[in-house]
Amino acid sequence: MALWTLKNTKILVVDDFAEMRSMLRSMLRAYGAEDIKQASNGEDAIEKIENNKFDIILCDYNLGDGKDGQQVLEEARYRAILPLTTTFIMVTAENTSTMVMGAIDHQPDAYLSKPITKTTLQARLKKILDKKNYTKQVAIAFDKKEYSKASKRCDEMMADPSAPRQELQNLKFNLLTTTGDYEAAETLCNQVLDERDIPWAQLGLVKVYFSQQKYYEAKELLDGIIASNGDFVAAYDWLSKVHKKLGNTSAAEEALTQAVERSPKSLQRQRELSELAVINDNHTLAERACRDAMLIGKHSVLRTPEDYVNYSSSLVRNHKGKEALRIAENIKHAFKGDNGARLQAEICKSSVHQALGNDAKAEVAMNSALELYQKSGVLSSSRAGMALARNCLKYGREKEADTIIKDIAKNNHENKAVLEEISQIYEDAGFAGKAEEAITAAIDEIAEINNEGVRLINEGKILESIELFKEAARALPRNHIISLNAAHSYILLMKKNGANRQHVNEAMRYLDAVKDIDSARKRYNSLMKSCREVAQQAGL
């Protein structure tokens, strides 16, 4: 057997402790590694990852102040500066796992717990790199959205008895759910679970049921999983989602509270908890979750101005106006040079001043917001738009309010909650009839686009229908029906002329935009199926 060596391997060692870095480096050198770079904190690590192509990254989870190891991984993946061929290993002090860490989206290739000795490092590293070699090709095809190819590779690999079966089965499951093949995914999970209670397969079954809108079945499974493993963080996340779908928001809040207690450092989880707390009028919890989301976000690339806005609003609800104002002011500094954030900041300031009774100041902020909105023509969210519209109505800028609301209504013509809030906004301002007018106009306009699209399709003018829906989707990016119809047109075109990668990607992109929307789920599933079939026929 050839001597195992790390020669010609590019390695990055990330640890805030200089002695630890030099120790790891000397261990790696003992196995022939020559090209070893080091970083002492998260920011430094990101910079090095951006400017180099490493084969191995050994990153300590705990990096002192600033980003932690998980945030480094998150940001690197999010910004697509970490190639799938790089092996990312998280070094932890404790015996940790994904199950406990509760990382939702971005998982390292492996966890290594301290102490790492020379001998264990070699043995473990060899094993991890072997595993990576098996899954790499599948992951790359997956990333390029070459699903059939990835799936075929996966099957070929699994035939090899020395291949990491678990890993490959897990990848295969992800492939199947990404392409919407839930029946096959369910079979795979059951196959795995027949042998052993494997967490990813248990949760996999839950995801399948969730996608098929079988919420009661999903809930039953989750109750069982949690009963036998009370610290399975992701199980609480899913239980919360399921409760929410079943309309039980207080149970959803309770489940998510359990998840946050076990794994508090997730931005997404804190955001969701704060949303539930707001729905449930749990103002204390809302304030805490909003604050935590904002604080976690400080070092995360996933942060948004909304995190600040939400915290500010929660402070207003708890009668902490001064603090709320300070947070609103902070948005501009935290997101320097971002015009969308400036708009959000002004809207937020205007709302806080209004709540505090500072009408003059509220009006000034509102005017700045309007100016920014008119310049860009873009509202970053429906929520921001509604906040702005509310103040416009209050301070006599009816025409502007109408424009904003029309835009929101068109983007959300099937979203009951948004439409109800629009009605409320007009009603509060004393224009009871106006909401209906805006909503009807929006529905009519969407219906007109859809009818026109259907007519084009019926006349066999599929390319024209694609153009129509694409144009509409650009103007109304949040409208589900338009997105679904855009995807539908692409699929029809591929059925007629055969599929190609670009068209598959376009269709999947539009479908992706609605994948979490309940009312769109049925059509999403059936369009995903058609898309998968045409892609398979073309060998994509």
Place this chain on the structure above:
Amino acid sequence: MSSKGSDSGLDFSTIIASSVHDMKNSIQLLLGTLDEVIDELPADEKSRARVLRAEAEGRRINDQLIQLLTLYKMGNTQHCLQIDEHCVDEFLEEINSENHPLLSLRGIELTVRCEEGLVWFFDRELLKGVVNNLITNAQQHTRNRVALSAAVHEKKLRLSVSDNGPGFPHSMLKRGDAADEVLLGEGSTRSDGTGLGLYFSTTIAQLHQNRNACGYLENSNEGVDGGACCTIVLP
């Protein structure tokens, strides 16, 4: 005991987490430094034995720390097991390579027998602590041999540590099902220890569960030449 919700601002589990982090770093540096020293010492250097001894104690501290933390988490009904698929032969080789130098200096031969490529599901760190415990025990009673072996039998992994010493006294030849009994019962341990190691080992075995079956320890005198054999059975 709840780790959350105290208003004093002092949260015990946070204190534990951060001191474990510090201790782990210290152990890392301690073991790493000793490793470097051993590499630099000539093979026949007398102090080598003492450094190896120090290294072994460092590892023991680590094992004990993990045990302590696990028991603490159990008391808190926190999740404490991280079960993954591992290569058993490599796992045993790793344990062998760490224990071998010191044992051979004491004239004890350590052997490993396991089918290549055998995989099983277990918590690597915790099981390593258990096996190290058993090795420490075995080396106190053996004449000159300690054997590690593993195989799958009736859909269960059987991992044994045996020696060629006098074997277990009759009172200890039973399946160790109840961890509490092990801890509280008198004379239930071969060494002069507190029995905490055995308590821990039994507990860890029991925490390994799959499809309604859980692990256990089994003692026999079917070790090398009728010596003691302790087997960890994992579903």
